[in-house]
Amino acid sequence: MTETRPFIRLRGRSIMALVLTPEPPLPGWLASLDAQIERAPNFFDNRPVIVDVGTLPTETPDVAALMHAIVSRGIHIIGMEGAHPSWRGLEAWGRPLPGGGKPGKPIEIAEPAAPAPKTTPEPVPAPPAQTVEPASLLINHSIRSGQAIAFENGDVTIIGSVASGAEVVAGGSIHIYGALRGRAIAGLSGNASARIYCSKLHAELVAIDGVYQTAEDMPPERIGAPSCAWLDGDLMRITPIE
Numbered sequence: 001m002t003e004t005r006p007f008i009r010l011r012g013r014s015i016m017a018l019v020l021t022p023e024p025p026l027p028g029w030l031a032s033l034d035a036q037i038e039r040a041p042n043f044f045d046n047r048p049v050i051v052d053v054g055t056l057p058t059e060t061p062d063v064a065a066l067m068h069a070i071v072s073r074g075i076h077i078i079g080m081e082g083a084h085p086s087w088r089g090l091e092a093w094g095r096p097l098p099g100g101g102k103p104g105k106p107i108e109i110a111e112p113a114a115p116a117p118k119t120t121p122e123p124v125p126a127p128p129a130q131t132v133e134p135a136s137l138l139i140n141h142s143i144r145s146g147q148a149i150a151f152e153n154g155d156v157t158i159i160g161s162v163a164s165g166a167e168v169v170a171g172g173s174i175h176i177y178g179a180l181r182g183r184a185i186a187g188l189s190g191n192a193s194a195r196i197y198c199s200k201l202h203a204e205l206v207a208i209d210g211v212y213q214t215a216e217d218m219p220p221e222r223i224g225a226p227s228c229a230w231l232d233g234d235l236m237r238i239t240p241i242e
Contacts, residue, residue: 019052042165049070051077067090137155140160145163151170154170155173160177160178164181166183170194171187172191174196180206187231195230198227208231
């Protein structure tokens with residue numbers, strides 16, 4: 001009788017992380033970061049963040065101090081990219097991440113099984129057809145305060161409203177058939193042509209491809225009205241839905 005030994009099961013998981021890219025001069029960049037936090041105090045709450053330091057010159061002094069300065073602002077760093085080998089003191093954030101990419105599928109690792117007795121080989125079945133990932137996500141209910149919806153493959157459509165304190169993140173555009181009172185972040189995968197539509201604009205924050213506006217920045221005439229947020233170069237515009 002062969003003893004069955006336990007095996008270790010590993011499972012991949014995709015997470016939606018924000019990427020901060022510090023730019024020189026660093027004091028000015030940190031001041032801009034402080035301004036964003038002041039205008040949207042909850043923007044980074046419970047959000048994993050990756051810091052991409054690949055744009056900094058190799059002679060940048062004390063990059064570790066920059067990382068500590070970011071953490072001191074309540075930002076949760078899970079990793080970094082683009083670190084130069086000559087920079088010291090970055091061990092607290094682990095080894096630099098390679099480029100972006102999707103985690104693998106669930107994997108099971110078990111100890112090798114005992115050799116099986118030789119038998120007549122059986123026909124090998126054809127591999128199953130690969131499942132095509134959907135290009136859009138449809139949610140037929142409202143999003144309550146504290147909930148977060150993240151879909152990096154494409155558009156998100158919500159048949160309902162987004163409450164204050166809720167968040168919707170999409171790789172493409174966001175369509176909200178009710179009121180938008182929380183945060184909407186579109187074009188997360190670098191899609192500058194993404195848009196945000198809502199029937200009533202009361203948003204805390206809207207962002208497209210890294211360009212954002214908080215409630216204080218939005219045109220007063222659009223508040224409470226059907227609106228569309230879109231990018232005109234590096235400028236966000238919020239216009240009526242026609």
